Amino acid sequence: MKSFLVLVSGCILLFIFGIVGLYLYIRLTPPQPSWAPARLLGLYKPEIIGFQPFWLIGSGKDSYADDITTLAYFSLALQKDGTMRYEDNPGELEPGFAMLSSDLYAATLSAHRKKGTRLSLLVQNMNEDDILALIDTPQAHASKLVEEVAPIMQKHGFTDLNLDIESFNKASESARLQYVQFVKTVKEELTRLHLGTLTVELTPKSPVELHLIDLARIGEIADYLVLMAYDYHYAYSPVAGPVAPIGGVPTQAEYDVETALKETLRYVPASKVILGVPLYGYEWETLRGTPGSAVIPGSWQVATAGRVEDMLKRCPDCQQGFDSVAQEPYVVYPGETPGHFQQIFYENEEALRAKITLAEKYQLAGVALWALGYEGEGMLAPMTMYKNTVQYRGFGIKPAIRYTEIQPASLTLLPPTHALVGSIATMSGVVKKMGRRDEEYQVLEKTGPLVQGESVAAGADGTMTIEFPTQILLNADAWSELSFVDLLPPHVLILQKGGTVTYRLIHKDMPWSIRVLGTLVVLEAGELEVSVEGSQATVTLIEGKAIIGSIDAENVTSTYDLQEGQTARINDDAKTVSIH
16 A cells, blocks of 8 residues: 555656656747647647848847747748849849848847747748749749758758738639648658748738738638738828727727737638737828827828937927737827828837737737837837746647637628728628628618628618718729728728719718828817719708818818818819818
């Protein structure tokens, strides 16, 4: 009996020491790919990728080894035949290749390698024609790609290849299958040559648009997928707003980071998903000082966290705020033009902590920072703690969440059909819901928010009351059958000439920013009616406050306050606006 108790006690102690040893091993070593034995037991350390663009080398810290687990070099230029572009002109090295070949960057790579930081090589192409040619013969071009990068990876010690192939066009099923074959071949060749892991970049639209990337299939092949969850407001946004809002759907935005993340997790296991996090924002000139106001077209500039931090030290007129829904700070201050303002939405340490919390909430593989060199002083402090945590996900690698699809039903369209995304409207009729692979139809009567991709059959008179701001594109040339065009910032309506259409807009919590035949109209409060007939339009303020702005070559040349009961007449042919 005594020997039995000794044996049991020994087994228990061995088990305890084994668990403690495994914990310490994970804590003191870099994160491993998703197939690692530790992850099968549910224990993992987060992956933290720091993207380092060639043009920022030397402008940030000497070493980011304490902040990240993987240093990703950005980038080499991938060509349509799978080769890299090494020269822009005869005798002139391509900038990305030139920096990678320099002594300066060799020292950077060496310093990070010595501290145990993994190195990743990113290759990029964003040209739509090049991408189609690249996947036209997917296996040959993928093999060529790996053949080209293999000696580079081996020379510099890269153990991960990052594919940043960004297509924003709607893709055919055959093109999506070709891209799957391309990625599959790249992964097979990397494995055959023992070069390391494969990471694939996802645009914010990838989870909800039928673009090139088939998330479910690519998620089975790649070791990691980075969701680039930023630029929800961007350089050419018609209104100022957060670049990476965590929340906001459906009351403040039609799309946000958490929504994109949840959609991604429908197709890809959390253990493979890395959340892309910006270290920058944007600054715009606006017509009002209220956060989220209409933007003067072409007035944008990038606002890195470091630049904003320095500016706030010497800006007594700056009014700082924090959007608690978006989890992002903003700054408003008077502009150089009288009556105009500058608005900055950006990232800081508090916003970064919020995104780390989001990654932990969904038990993601980690986060990725764009870009090293943009950060403010001390901004990356949360990364050190996050990097050294050991988290428990549960035994085994969990599959992606699957949802039951709506079965197709009969469809009857009542003209005109309007695309309403994120709007709240009261109507009955037929809703067409766009699935990722099929069009799904459902007959319903509803009062409430319409989700992305729904098209609603409205009254035949062309008039609809919209009770919540959104962004939609309506072309009166084809107003009998319209659909959602793009992921654009919220509360914007664009009316183009041709045909006849009338809309009544009601302001709720946020302003409408409207482009009517090239003229900017901002409804700050109240109710507005817009009618377009051919190349002419009328904008009538029923009640509230509105601004009319004349636009010449994408610049607002003058603004007018529209009073209650007044009508602005817009003639697109003559390029005139008159107030009556």
